[in-house]
Amino acid sequence: MPFSRTLIARASLGVILAAAAVVPAQAQWTVVVLNPAGVENAFAVGVAGPQQVGSVIISSDRASLWSGTPGSWVNLHPAGADGGSAALFAQGGQQVGFVGLDSGFHASLWTGTADSWVDLHPEGVGADSRAYCTFNGQQVGFVSVGSSQHASLWSGTADSWSDLNPLGATASVAHGVYGGQQVGYAIVGDLQRASLWTGTADSWVDLHLANADSSLAYGTHDGQQVGYVAISGRSHASLWSGTACSWLDLTPPGWLSSAAHAVHGGEQVGAVWMLDVAFQRASLWHGTADSWVDLHSLLPVPYDWSVAQGIWRDQGMTYVVGYGMKSDVQRHQALLWIRYCAGDWNRDGQATVPDIFAFLSAWFAGDLRANFNGDCCINVNDIFDFLTAWFADCFW
Incomplete structure (x- = not known):
């Protein structure tokens, strides 16, 4: 006996009322290999929204920009370098890094093209400089x-350069910037010390653990800093x-070594390993050791190792x-992990009751997007599959 739309609506209402008291859990991941066609070795090291940056090896390293797919690759290497x-x-819309010239490697800035x-x-x-991070024009x-x-700070031009090297430091490097904070390290007393600045050399804060x-x-992001000790x-x-x-x-637990390379929105990424860093595994945390997620396990086999940057x-x-290194061909592959929320129908960043209403509206209207399970047609199974995803998705 076919389901009537009235019965479906009543059943869905009951599910909605029950859903209001339930906290969804677990998110879904997909992995994209970003190596452009014909490129054997590529590395992705930075991301902001749908843009990814890194390098590909074509005779030598080439600064690279992607938008989520191998085919979106843009070669940023400037002519004449x-x-x-x-x-x-x-x-x-800005990308930073470095370019090798006859005089040395120079800190570099792009806006999407070579x-x-x-x-x-x-x-x-001196001869060398590098730019490691950019945020809001810094x-x-x-x-x-x-x-x-x-350690150095710029605002888009060579003339804007500021020296962040703190008094008493024999060397320093700034690796990250966000919201007026800069992080990196300074060598003081022959020790490399995790460091924090707020725009000047005098603002230096020593994060080094005794x-x-x-x-x-x-x-750094929203007051959190990541790295290693x-x-x-x-x-x-x-x-x-x-503060330190x-x-x-x-x-x-169970791992001997680790490093965190980036932080955003309360989550951190990096890698863990046992005795040999050559066998590291890309990792994600949500602020504690116990929250560790093994991103390496999400990769299609076989990969010898991987690192999240x-x-x-x-x-x-x-x-x-x-x-990561793909063991069957011994090549480096640029990797993009994407966590998405199938239950977040209205794409507001969380799976809530309004997502159920929005999906049902699309289903009753015959919107092709409501063919949630991708089978032959829009039917009641799509509602059941969506609700299953809603209950299981989008909480981290």
């Missing part, structure tokens, strides 16, 4: 001053909240980038 190049982060390249290397300094990295690297061998902060020869993925005493060890959360979607 003799050395390699790499894009390391993207945000707000022709848009801007050389950030200031005059009157870029960070390092500039060689004499024989030392100095008695640690070394430490480094790679990224080395203790007794073992690297520990680390999370700070602005706020340090948290993210190394999950960047994360971005937006509108109910999570994008993680990194790279």
